[in-house]
Amino acid sequence: MNYSKFIKRPVFAFILACTTIVSLHVMYKPFLNSALFAKYIDSSSSAKDEKQDVSEVSKYNDFNTSQVRSTPVTPRTDKYKHTCLASFSNCVRIFDTSVDYSQVKQIHKCVALRIPSLANTPICVYDPKIDIYVSKSIITGGNWEGGNILTVIEILRRNPNLLFLDLGCNVGVYTLSIxxxxxxxxxxxxxxxxxxxxxxxxxxxxxxxMVTLIWNALSDKAETVGFKEDLRNIGGLQMLSGVSDADAVSEEKSSVSIVLDDLVPMFRNKSLFIKMDIETYELKAMLGGKIFFKEVDIKFLFMEWFHHKDNDVGTRIIQFMTERGYKPFNPLQTSFPLQIENRKSWSGDIVWIK
Structure with missing residues (x-):
């Protein structure tokens, strides 16, 4: 009896299986250098999808509602065991908005945010005794910087392709309105x-x-930063550089800073409107974003100018922005640029336009 044909068949099958496995391994390589997060969720996600993966903090909108993609990555953690995005060099932390924080002690009340031409939406605020600017204004008048917000909304209406990046969102007046x-x-x-x-x-x-939250400070280097509390402006903490991990005893009194360049993968080849209000750290953020300003199309940069009217930081901000082709404008009057020599008389907020 000829046994050779019975021996050849399983050998051939084994070789074919091995070849198939190797081919699949070559074709399916994890996209390790991708800027994609562990999961993309856009506004078309169902309520069921929204409730899934509550433990994950890797939720991210890719701003393209025609495409929902998922890429497996292995997240890493910071010293507080919070998830950092694995494909980023520094610890970019996405805040988990699936958690119910409605009972946290700092919420004084939630009231209606009233912006003309927009339907009201709830906003939670601090006790006005410890937040005499933002929260008090919202409680007594229904909004904060309402005129500026209307200007931003109108700019975005005329530029439908612009994405909105809120750097220093505080309790979220701009974020919620947009x-x-x-x-x-x-x-x-x-x-x-x-x-x-x-x-x-x-x-x-x-x-x-509609919103992705990032829990980081923004600076010119990655480090642990502490907070300097203002008991009358509790929502707008000033940051202190050079804080050691040993000194950062509480995540309520410290944060992890990233640089603006860390966010390039999110926004490369995108057009942005940026609102920046990070308590005098604006220059540091810019210096940590030289690649960001090259690779991301920043059309508008709205920032607080009050602290920079007559100091060296203001001079360096002007130099940084003008070298990149930006001109300063009053947010409420964008027909004519502001004159650099009159910087001390500029309004408390300005918008840089390219």
């Missing part, structure tokens, strides 16, 4: 308390899918 118009927003803040309150506002207003 999200209410149907525009997706990425908002960053170093203060965990602010993000807990904003998360609650988003949930109450059914705007969670």
């Amino acid at each position: 999200a209410k118009t149907g525009r997706k927003v990425i908002a960053l803040d170093a203060n965990r308390k602010n993000l807990e309150m904003l998360t609650t506002s988003l949930r109450k207003g059914n705007l969670t899918n």
Whole structure:
């Protein structure tokens, strides 16, 4: 009896299986250098999808509602065991908006944010005794910087392809207002308390899918930063550089800073409107974003100018922005640029336009 044909068949099958496995391994390589997060969720996600993966903090809107992609990555953690995005060099931390923070002690009340031409949306605020500017203004008048917000909304209306990046979102007046118009927003803040309150506002207003929150400070280098509290402006903490991990005993009193360049993968080849209010750290943020300014099309940069009117930091901000082709404008009057020599008389807020 000829046994050779019975021996050849399993050998051939084994060789074929090995070849197939090797081929699949070559074709399916994890996209390790991708800027994609562990999961992309856009506004078309169902309520069921939104409730899934509550433990993950890798939720991210890719701003393209025609495409929902998922890429497996292995997240890493910071010293507080919070998830950092694995494909980023520094610890970019996405804040988990699926958690219910409605009972956190810093929420004084949630009231209606009233912006003309927009339907009201809930916003949670601090006790006005410890936040005499933003929260008090919202409680007594329904908004904060309402005129500036209307200007931003009108600019975005005329530029439908612009994404909105809120750097220093505080309790979320700009973030909520822009999200209410149907525009997706990425908002960053170093203060965990602010993000807990904003998360609650988003949930109450059914705007969670419109906003991605980043829990980091922004500086010119990655480090642990401490907070200097102002007992009358509790939502706008000033950051202190050079804090050691040993000194950062509480995540409520410290944060992890990233540089603007860390966010390039999110926004490369995108056009942005940036609102920047990071308590005198604006220059440091710019210096940590030289690649960001090259590779991302920043059309508008709205920033607080009050602290920089007559100091060297203001001079360096002007130099940084003008070298890149930007001109300063009063947000409420963008027909004519402001004159550099009159910088001391500029309004408390300005917008750089390219």
